Amino acid sequence: MTHAILVYHRIVEGAAERFHDVTVTAFEQHLDRLLALGARRETPYGPLRLGDGRGLFISFDDATDDHALAGRLLERRGLTGLFLVPAGRLGEPGRLTPAQVSGLAAAGHVIGAHGLSHERFDRMAPTDLDRELSQPRAILSGLTGREIDWLAPPGGLCPPGLADRVAAHGYRFVRTMRWGLAGADLSGLLPALPVTSRTTPDGFSRLLAGKGMIRLARAKDMVKSVMGETLWDALRERWRR
Numbered sequence: 001m002t003h004a005i006l007v008y009h010r011i012v013e014g015a016a017e018r019f020h021d022v023t024v025t026a027f028e029q030h031l032d033r034l035l036a037l038g039a040r041r042e043t044p045y046g047p048l049r050l051g052d053g054r055g056l057f058i059s060f061d062d063a064t065d066d067h068a069l070a071g072r073l074l075e076r077r078g079l080t081g082l083f084l085v086p087a088g089r090l091g092e093p094g095r096l097t098p099a100q101v102s103g104l105a106a107a108g109h110v111i112g113a114h115g116l117s118h119e120r121f122d123r124m125a126p127t128d129l130d131r132e133l134s135q136p137r138a139i140l141s142g143l144t145g146r147e148i149d150w151l152a153p154p155g156g157l158c159p160p161g162l163a164d165r166v167a168a169h170g171y172r173f174v175r176t177m178r179w180g181l182a183g184a185d186l187s188g189l190l191p192a193l194p195v196t197s198r199t200t201p202d203g204f205s206r207l208l209a210g211k212g213m214i215r216l217a218r219a220k221d222m223v224k225s226v227m228g229e230t231l232w233d234a235l236r237e238r239w240r241r
């Protein structure tokens, strides 16, 4: 059975300001839709399970401070999230504090790494990249009392050979921003399903079903080819602040 790995960024009160913002109202609708599809906890720290047997992860990038509320909204429904945290940026204005990350872990959520500095991995010297991989595991296992199995490269940017390097550091799962459903064994660089300010309730259901993805991916490629790789990169940098 495949796995659907949803990707959220900020969960905002009021209106969405950035492309990746999802409002609290929309987020709660998504969670209730997931419950209607039979989403439930199965094993601690493992994937949630949908009624059709597929695995499900609800992931959050960047450790913005609104993720404390996201955690509570999940807990209220008996669900858990996968919080991917730039470990060197905790406690900055607008980000979760180390204590909040410990709290999320204690409530049963899974904590993973989203780099140390949140700098992109694909333009980094190998020694810097090793630090970006090793330090988050040390910091986050200190905060959670658990091994850190998950990594999401900032911006989803994966330099060649990343999978092997990451495995050597002890990570087991690597979530990217490539659109798609992940395989049964969760090996390799895992595709995901990004949820954005543009995701309508219908769009959310389609996304989850793996439909509409090809269309979205095509649209993305088209925008990329029209505006050019450099501008696309700059835009992406802004989205992922």
Ligand SMILES: [Zn+2]
Binding pocket: 061, 062, 114, 118, 154, 155, 240
């Ligand atoms: Zn990020």
